[in-house]
Amino acid sequence: MKLTIDDVRSRFIKHLGGEQPGSVYTSPGRINLIGEHTDYNGGYVFPGAVEQGIIAEIRPNGTRTIKAYSIDLKDYDEFSIDDEEYPHGTHFRFIYGVAREMMALGIPVEGFDTAFAGDIPLGAGMSSSAALESTFAYALNDLFGQGKLTQMELAKVGQTTEHKYIGTNCGIMDQFISLHGKKGQLVRLDCNNGEFELFPWRPRGYKLVLINSCVKHELAGSPYNDRRKSCENVVGAIKTFKPEVATLRDCTSEDLEKVRSEVGETDYKRAKYILEENERVLAISEALKDDDYELVGEKMYEAHEGLSKDYEIGCEETDFLVGIALDCGVTGARQMGGGFGGCTINLVRSELYNTFIEQAKTQFYEKYKKHCKVIDVVIGEGTRKLC
Ligand code: GLA
Numbered sequence: 001m002k003l004t005i006d007d008v009r010s011r012f013i014k015h016l017g018g019e020q021p022g023s024v025y026t027s028p029g030r031i032n033l034i035g036e037h038t039d040y041n042g043g044y045v046f047p048g049a050v051e052q053g054i055i056a057e058i059r060p061n062g063t064r065t066i067k068a069y070s071i072d073l074k075d076y077d078e079f080s081i082d083d084e085e086y087p088h089g090t091h092f093r094f095i096y097g098v099a100r101e102m103m104a105l106g107i108p109v110e111g112f113d114t115a116f117a118g119d120i121p122l123g124a125g126m127s128s129s130a131a132l133e134s135t136f137a138y139a140l141n142d143l144f145g146q147g148k149l150t151q152m153e154l155a156k157v158g159q160t161t162e163h164k165y166i167g168t169n170c171g172i173m174d175q176f177i178s179l180h181g182k183k184g185q186l187v188r189l190d191c192n193n194g195e196f197e198l199f200p201w202r203p204r205g206y207k208l209v210l211i212n213s214c215v216k217h218e219l220a221g222s223p224y225n226d227r228r229k230s231c232e233n234v235v236g237a238i239k240t241f242k243p244e245v246a247t248l249r250d251c252t253s254e255d256l257e258k259v260r261s262e263v264g265e266t267d268y269k270r271a272k273y274i275l276e277e278n279e280r281v282l283a284i285s286e287a288l289k290d291d292d293y294e295l296v297g298e299k300m301y302e303a304h305e306g307l308s309k310d311y312e313i314g315c316e317e318t319d320f321l322v323g324i325a326l327d328c329g330v331t332g333a334r335q336m337g338g339g340f341g342g343c344t345i346n347l348v349r350s351e352l353y354n355t356f357i358e359q360a361k362t363q364f365y366e367k368y369k370k371h372c373k374v375i376d377v378v379i380g381e382g383t384r385k386l387c
Contacts, residue, residue, distance in 0.1 A: 002119050003055050005386055008071065012057040012115035015069040015076060022059030022113065023143065027134035027383040029053055029120035029127045030177045031210065031345055032336055033186055034299060035281040036307055039171025041231050041274050042192040042247030044281035047173055048201060049181020051380040054131040056116035058139050063111040066099060068092055071117035081109060086165060094129060097161035098136040105153070107145035121373070123216030125337020129166070130174030133158030138179065138383045151179045151383075152194055169225050170338075181382030188285055192249050199288055201379050206293050206331065207348050208377040211360050213317035214370065215341030224338055227270060227311065234271040237263050248274045266312075273310035277303060297332025297347045304334035304344075313339025317368065324363050328356045343375065 005024050012022065028049035035045035061067065067078040070091050079087040081099050099109050116135070120128040137154040141147055149157070158175035162168045176189055182198055189196040201208075231248050237259035238245050245251055253275055260268045280299045287295040304322050308314030318335040321344045325333035332347040348356050357374055364372040 002052075003117055005055070005057075008055050008057050008115055008117055011069065011071045011117070012059075012113075015115055016059070016067060016113040018059070018113070020059060022057040023139065024055065024057045024386040025135050025139040025142070025383070026055040026386055027053050027131040027138065027178045028181055028380050029131050030174060030181070031126070031208070031377055031379075032173065033296075033345070034284050034303055034334075035173075035277060036303065036337070036339070037171075037227060037311060037313070038274060038277050038281065039173040039189075039191045040169070040228055041171075041278075042249030043274065043278040044188060044190055045171075045173040046186055046188050046199075046281055046284060047177040047181075048186040048377075048379040049177055049183075049382050050120075050126065051378045052118075052120045052126065052375075053178075053380075054116060054118040054120070054128070054135045055386070056114055056135050056139065058112050058114045058136075058143065060110055060112045060143055065111040066095060067111075067113045068095055069115040071115055081111060090166065091132065093165050094132045094161060095136050097165035098133050098157055099140060101157045101160050101164075102137065102140045102145065102149075105149065105157070107140060107148065109140050109144050112143070121212055121375070123342060124210075124212045124214075124375075125217060125335075125339075125342030126210075127174035127178065127337070129162065130158055130178045133161050134175055134178035134383045137175075139385075142385060152176070155179050167225075169228050177382070179383045181380065183381045184379050186379065188281065192247070197285075199285070203293050203347070204291075205350055207350055207353050209346050209348060209353070209357070210336070210343040210375040210377060211321050211346065211364075212343045212373040212375060213315070213321060213341055213364075214373060215315055215317050217338055217340040217342050223313070223340060227313065230267040230270040231274060233267050234259060234263050249278065251275065269310040270312075273306045276306055293331060293347060297330070300332030300334045300345070300347060301326065307335060307339065311339075315339075315341045317341065317364075317372075318344050320367060321360060321364065321372065324360050325356065328352060328359050330356050345377075
């Protein structure tokens with residue numbers, strides 16, 4: 001992370017006052033190698049934490065009020081943790097939501113002063129909001145809860161905050177990895193039971209790079225939640241003859257064929273994508289054990305095809321960027337994250353890296369008259385206290 005403790009501390013003192021410094025916590029954003037929209041379907045995901053993240057200084061103030069300053073937005077607000085009414089700014093609502101959900105779990109949260117900042121590009125599909133939630137969930141657990149809640153419980157606090165206070169019915173991937181990330185390791189999570197496995201990420205001769213289309217995806221609201229509904233419709237239809245089914249994870253492609261006409265083509269295609277995406281995560285897990293990065297890349301391209309054509313969460317700009325990757329001979333590329341824009345994730349042979357970046361920048365600018373942004377991936381550490 002480029003932001004330092006001093007960057008945050010100087011603003012904390014300036015905007016919140018007082019003599020005593022607070023404690024400083026940080027949480028990362030994430031990449032996801034493969035496994036998109038599988039999390040809320042009880043499936044597999046394969047994320048890793050990145051070096052970019054959120055950093056926050058927090059100091060209990062002995063009242064029932066949270067006084068919060070967003071350094072990036074130069075925005076200040078104060079709100080009571082006992083007030084039923086949400087603060088207006090979305091960034092403050094995350095903090096309020098986390099505090100309220102921690103209280104609901106019995107953590108005796110009190111008021112605090114905080115200043116926070118981040119270097120995760122917003123809307124890039126790198127989970128800046130999960131990083132914000134995880135920072136505060138971890139910090140409040142530390143400051144008021146004596147570390148009582150587990151990392152997984154803290155991840156669920158963040159997820160519930162998204163559902164109840166923001167309106168995105170997201171899965172658990174982003175908050176999970178923000179809290180559980182390990183330097184230099186990708187994590188394959190089974191969202192059905194919370195079991196996870198670490199995979200050292202050391203692709204000799206390859207690099208992972210994100211190209212941000214800078215098309216901002218808006219997850220809150222219908223498009224994301226609609227996809228989730230489609231999957232639930234299909235599960236509902238399959239349940240009529242297989243009642244034990246809880247999520248698409250428990251369904252086979254034969255089950256899906258049986259309900260095809262009943263659920264309609266759109267929901268059918270979406271569910272088919274999820275079943276195939278789960279298979280791809282497993283295939284990539286095996287390929288990684290064999291250091292077979294060419295197979296990893298092949299699956300990434302397949303995933304893009306599926307998420308763009310069947311799950312319909314792509315966009316023109318990310319399709320274009322994946323097309324450039326393919327033309328340049330890049331090993332694997334796909335749109336990453338919630339969808340409708342943001343970054344593509346690219347697995348590139350080192351000797352091809354410069355050519356690809358050059359081509360992506362030039363061709364993207366020629367077509368859209370705006371710049372895409374290059375973000376080299378370094379797999380970083382999960383949420384922690386800095387001082
Ligand atoms: C967003 C959500 C996650 C996950 C991804 C898509 O990032 O927050 O839970 O569903 O989209 O894989």
